[in-house]
Amino acid sequence: MNNKLKKIIIILAVIALSIGAVFYFRNQVYFSHGNAKDKVIFTIEKGDGNAEIAEKLKDSGLISGKIYFYYYVRTHNLLNKIMPESYELSGKMTIPEIAVTITQEKKSFIKITFPEGWTSKQMAQRLTANGLDGEGFLKLTKSSEQFRASYDFLKDQKIKNLDGYLFPDTYFFAKDASAENILKKMLDNFDQKLSVDLQQEITRQEKDINSMITLASIIEGEVRTDEDRKIVSGIFLNRIKVGQALQSCATLAYVLGEKKEQYSFADTRVASPYNTYLNKGLPPGPISNPGLSSIKAAIYPTDSQYNYFLSDPETGKTIFSKTLEEHNANKIKYGL
Numbered sequence: 001m002n003n004k005l006k007k008i009i010i011i012l013a014v015i016a017l018s019i020g021a022v023f024y025f026r027n028q029v030y031f032s033h034g035n036a037k038d039k040v041i042f043t044i045e046k047g048d049g050n051a052e053i054a055e056k057l058k059d060s061g062l063i064s065g066k067i068y069f070y071y072y073v074r075t076h077n078l079l080n081k082i083m084p085e086s087y088e089l090s091g092k093m094t095i096p097e098i099a100v101t102i103t104q105e106k107k108s109f110i111k112i113t114f115p116e117g118w119t120s121k122q123m124a125q126r127l128t129a130n131g132l133d134g135e136g137f138l139k140l141t142k143s144s145e146q147f148r149a150s151y152d153f154l155k156d157q158k159i160k161n162l163d164g165y166l167f168p169d170t171y172f173f174a175k176d177a178s179a180e181n182i183l184k185k186m187l188d189n190f191d192q193k194l195s196v197d198l199q200q201e202i203t204r205q206e207k208d209i210n211s212m213i214t215l216a217s218i219i220e221g222e223v224r225t226d227e228d229r230k231i232v233s234g235i236f237l238n239r240i241k242v243g244q245a246l247q248s249c250a251t252l253a254y255v256l257g258e259k260k261e262q263y264s265f266a267d268t269r270v271a272s273p274y275n276t277y278l279n280k281g282l283p284p285g286p287i288s289n290p291g292l293s294s295i296k297a298a299i300y301p302t303d304s305q306y307n308y309f310l311s312d313p314e315t316g317k318t319i320f321s322k323t324l325e326e327h328n329a330n331k332i333k334y335g336l
Helices: 003-031 050-059 066-075 095-102 104-108 120-129 134-141 179-193 196-204 209-222 226-242 249-256 292-299 324-333
Strands: 040-044 085-089 109-113 170-174 308-311 318-321
Touching: 003 066, 003 095, 040 050, 050 066, 066 095, 085 095, 095 170, 120 134, 134 179, 170 179, 196 209, 196 292, 209 226, 209 249, 209 292, 226 292, 226 308, 226 318, 308 324, 318 324
Parallel strands: none
Antiparallel strands: 040 085, 109 170, 308 318
């Protein structure tokens, strides 16, 4: 290898490392989270300097690094706009979200929370209620075509719309945010949450993102806890494996547009590709927008001896059973 070629290789390596470093730094500034598991009451005293605030945020587990916070507030002209006050912050918040919360800039933004398991229609209604373009938002969710080129996870041709991929979270939207910008922010969030490790595991299992998010959306509508979600995921996957219908009440709620404590036999006969009482396997796509816990449950199910489950209508607790006889006895016991 001659010296000229060596120099070219070295230069290319330096450029690649530089680009990687810039990408990593930008990701830390705009998308990183702290490690605080619970909400934190964070107090800024009058006279606290920017460096001191950054230090306190890092020590409270609210940000991943002081330099990232300082860089953001400096480059967004927020250094002198931090307001002395007590704030409820979370380790799930990004640095831009924290910055908006603790500065005068928060007056220019609208804070909106979308719970796990909400449909695009419910999200649109909340946007409209807060003065944003919910109607335009809902219209754009009907097709994934416009956003497919920008997001690898949407390139599967089976993904026809954006249901399932609008990550439920707390967002800060500009008061004049367009429907397209709102969707991009939510899709960006999904792209961050569905990490490389999760995507590689889906590939390793020889499955696809659409089927995993579809399963996750059903799990989201069935049970409440992380542990129960994994067990239910295992039950559903076993049913698919043996050719048994999923018989998910969450899909009936989606088909009927109504959640009931108990569905009738007539309800289970409603013709729809999303009715998992009539159709075996997964429906064509997600029935809601699931949270990360349900997504992980779909990817990492718990194998158990259980074959059936129901929810106690009074407490919401999941009651599992191994046999149909035991399941029917539980239905009588819990008044279902």
